[in-house]
Amino acid sequence: MPLTNPTATVRELIREHYATLTQSERKFANSLLENYPAAGLASITIVAENAGVSTPTVARMVQKLGFKGYPHFHKSLLKELQAKVSGPTQRRDNWVSDAPESHLLNRFSQAVTQNLSQTFSNVDTESFDRATRQLANTDGRLYVVGGRITRALADYAFTHFQAIRQRVTHMTSSSATWPHYVLDMVEGDTLVIFDVRRYETNLQNLAKLAAERGVVIVLITDQWASPVASEADYIFNCWVEIPSAWDSNISTMMLLEALIAATQEEKWPETRDRYERLDQLFDHTRLFRKFS
Amino acid sequence: MPLTNPTATVRELIREHYATLTQSERKFANSLLENYPAAGLASITIVAENAGVSTPTVARMVQKLGFKGYPHFHKSLLKELQAKVSGPTQRRDNWVSDAPESHLLNRFSQAVTQNLSQTFSNVDTESFDRATRQLANTDGRLYVVGGRITRALADYAFTHFQAIRQRVTHMTSSSATWPHYVLDMVEGDTLVIFDVRRYETNLQNLAKLAAERGVVIVLITDQWASPVASEADYIFNCWVEIPSAWDSNISTMMLLEALIAATQEEKWPETRDRYERLDQLFDHTRLFRKFS
DNA sequence: AAATCTCTGAAAATATATTGACACATTATC
DNA sequence: GATAATGTGTCAATATATTTTCAGAGATTT
Numbered sequence: 001m002p003l004t005n006p007t008a009t010v011r012e013l014i015r016e017h018y019a020t021l022t023q024s025e026r027k028f029a030n031s032l033l034e035n036y037p038a039a040g041l042a043s044i045t046i047v048a049e050n051a052g053v054s055t056p057t058v059a060r061m062v063q064k065l066g067f068k069g070y071p072h073f074h075k076s077l078l079k080e081l082q083a084k085v086s087g088p089t090q091r092r093d094n095w096v097s098d099a100p101e102s103h104l105l106n107r108f109s110q111a112v113t114q115n116l117s118q119t120f121s122n123v124d125t126e127s128f129d130r131a132t133r134q135l136a137n138t139d140g141r142l143y144v145v146g147g148r149i150t151r152a153l154a155d156y157a158f159t160h161f162q163a164i165r166q167r168v169t170h171m172t173s174s175s176a177t178w179p180h181y182v183l184d185m186v187e188g189d190t191l192v193i194f195d196v197r198r199y200e201t202n203l204q205n206l207a208k209l210a211a212e213r214g215v216v217i218v219l220i221t222d223q224w225a226s227p228v229a230s231e232a233d234y235i236f237n238c239w240v241e242i243p244s245a246w247d248s249n250i251s252t253m254m255l256l257e258a259l260i261a262a263t264q265e266e267k268w269p270e271t272r273d274r275y276e277r278l279d280q281l282f283d284h285t286r287l288f289r290k291f292s
Numbered sequence: 293m294p295l296t297n298p299t300a301t302v303r304e305l306i307r308e309h310y311a312t313l314t315q316s317e318r319k320f321a322n323s324l325l326e327n328y329p330a331a332g333l334a335s336i337t338i339v340a341e342n343a344g345v346s347t348p349t350v351a352r353m354v355q356k357l358g359f360k361g362y363p364h365f366h367k368s369l370l371k372e373l374q375a376k377v378s379g380p381t382q383r384r385d386n387w388v389s390d391a392p393e394s395h396l397l398n399r400f401s402q403a404v405t406q407n408l409s410q411t412f413s414n415v416d417t418e419s420f421d422r423a424t425r426q427l428a429n430t431d432g433r434l435y436v437v438g439g440r441i442t443r444a445l446a447d448y449a450f451t452h453f454q455a456i457r458q459r460v461t462h463m464t465s466s467s468a469t470w471p472h473y474v475l476d477m478v479e480g481d482t483l484v485i486f487d488v489r490r491y492e493t494n495l496q497n498l499a500k501l502a503a504e505r506g507v508v509i510v511l512i513t514d515q516w517a518s519p520v521a522s523e524a525d526y527i528f529n530c531w532v533e534i535p536s537a538w539d540s541n542i543s544t545m546m547l548l549e550a551l552i553a554a555t556q557e558e559k560w561p562e563t564r565d566r567y568e569r570l571d572q573l574f575d576h577t578r579l580f581r582k583f584s
Numbered sequence: 585a586a587a588t589c590t591c592t593g594a595a596a597a598t599a600t601a602t603t604g605a606c607a608c609a610t611t612a613t614c
Numbered sequence: 615g616a617t618a619a620t621g622t623g624t625c626a627a628t629a630t631a632t633t634t635t636c637a638g639a640g641a642t643t644t
Contacts (some may be wrong), residue, residue: 022590022591022592023591023592024591024592024593025591035374038370038373038374039374041333041370041373042366042367042370043630043631043632044631044632044633045630045631045632053592053593054592054593054594055593055631055632055633056592056593056594056632056633056634057591057592057593059632059633059634060591060592069632069633070631070632070633071600071631071632074334075334078330078333078334081330081333081373082327082330082331103417104550104553104554104557105412105415105417105420105550105554108546108549108550108553109408109412109546112408112546112549113405113408116401116404116405116408118325118326120397120401122303122307122325123397124304124307125395125397128397148451149448149451149452151447151451152444152445152447152448152451153444153448155443155444155447156441156444156445156541159440159441159443159444160441160538163538223322224310224318225310225311227311229310229311230311235307237307237310242549242553243553244553244556245556245563245564245567246452246455246552246556248549249448249545249549250542250545250546250549253541253542253545254400254401254404254542257400257404257534257540257541257542258396258397258400258401260538261396261400261534261535261536262396262397264536264537264538265396271537272537275537282490314620314621314622315621315622316621316622316623317621335600335601335602335631336601336602336603337600337601337602345622345623346622346623346624347601347602347603347623348602348603348604348622348623348624349621349622349623351602351603351604352621352622361602361603362601362602362603363601363602363630
């Protein structure tokens with residue numbers, strides 16, 4: 001029997017054919033509906049056993065539903081699951097309205113959306129929260145360092161963390177000077193390392209030296225993880241692939257900003273005070289226009 | 293190898309072991325994470341094929357994760373799925389899977405998505421394309437400058453543009469030195485200015501001086517537009533509001549990366565050549581690990 | 585109550601999945 | 615630049631899953 005409706009979900013197919021199902025076939029159908037779709041994603045043997053029926057019963061029933069055999073049924077269920085999970089991601093409301101789909105901006109936005117989504121869903125919340133508390137801890141110094149490309153992110157991090165808390169240091173990207181900083185690192189200090197591919201050997205050495213001195217290391221890296229990971233206490237992976245010769249750091253930036261926002265929230269009363277004083281200083285120097 | 297943590301989800305296990313995975317194992321890991329958990333619920337043959345690796349690779353990897361074999365891994369994934377579906381709330385969007393909706397990460401991600409979407413749909417494609425051609429034009433010099441916060445973005449832009457084309461200058465954020473640069477600016481040069489609130493008066497002065505000399509000005513600013521806009525030839529507005537005391541620069545970064553990507557595409561043959569030479573230089577200096 | 589029909593699961597036959605052994609290719613190391 | 619180490623896929627063996635066949639158990643009809 002061909003599929004009456006090739007786009008129907010298995011659930012719908014079962015409803016549709018329920019009347020023609022035999023007793024033990026219904027037993028399986030119920031078992032599947034009760035735990036949908038997981039109860040149909042194992043092997044026919046296991047699935048049958050869980051439903052309390054024999055394997056031929058299951059095989060016959062899926063054929064009744066219009067599938068060629070159990071594997072066909074299995075594949076169909078899987079596809080449904082896939083569609084459900086990737087549903088929101090596929091939603092492309094980020095298109096640039098007046099450009100064709102193939103315009104770079106649209107290709108780019110799609111890749112970026114994908115990356116952000118991946119990055120977000122791979123953050124371990126608990127780890128994030130603990131890292132935040134560590135970053136807010138002003139008992140120790142906070143060091144920030146980046147590589148060739150990520151230097152800019154380290155700089156951005158520095159600027160913001162400096163506004164939030166005291167005792168922040170940006171280690172310049174010239175690795176020759178790093179030992180000078182390490183000299184003063186003590187237990188309880190925090191070192192934020194940005195390292196995306198191509199990973200820099202110097203950063204790994206730095207991490208090792210810092211770890212030896214009891215410094216807590218927060219690593220922000222790409223999805224493949226820098227070798228620094230072996231020394232790091234907190235690791236955040238950012239998806240960075242875009243259709244281009246280099247890697248995107250938008251998700252890296254997002255993770256960084258999220259960390260900054262969380263740290264700020266953690267230290268709020270103190271931070272507000274700092275912001276106000278900073279504002280007064282700006283007013284005084286008249287370097288900036290008042291925002292209107 | 294025993295399971296280090298028998299209650300960990302497969303996703304967590306992958307994260308935990310990611311550093312020790314080999315290249316093609318990661319290929320599979322990524323494929324699974326991208327379509328989790330569906331991409332791991334078919335047979336090892338199909339799963340491997342979808343990820344573009346061989347079956348033994350998958351088998352070896354799941355053993356690394358601590359499973360006895362592929363069937364064990366499969367069963368584990370299934371159990372997760374079952375637990376999740378039968379859980380209280382079924383709604384899990386793309387956002388952080390294991391965090392409550394009110395967690396900062398989720399609030400943050402929502403705001404960021406909103407900003408990116410706004411920014412994208414407000415880009416004028418034609419203007420974008422023309423700006424790209426301007427940025428790719430090596431007849432004139434390309435100057436990049438930013439403000440207090442956006443200095444980091446200017447730096448990022450500089451690093452990338454320098455890889456793509458010749459004749460790029462990053463004007464340091466110390467405004468005292470800007471007149472020196474202006475001295476050499478001529479018609480046909482390009483000046484990329486980053487200015488988000490609070491807008492800096494010096495940048496406006498700089499823009500005026502540059503515009504007088506016939507320099508094409510590309511402005512990347514926020515949704516309210518910096519006063520530099522009146523001097524600028526190309527204006528890109530980025531949505532920057534997040535629930536925090538400061539502004540987010542993720543959409544700014546995205547727009548910048550899009551411009552870089554487009555410029556690179558515009559000049560592709562030349563750029564590829566530059567990248568290759570850059571790679572050789574890196575190989576030579578051995579400052580970086582080869583990506584694996 | 586006998587005959588027939590339908591349903592069901594046991595078991596064999598067949599197809600497919602999984603794993604292990606090996607050889608080649610690639611990458612690190614000296 | 616040679617050598618060792620590691621990673622990867624092909625292939626074969628083994629195990630497991632799937633389907634088919636078939637005989638017996640119930641239900642239904644005559």
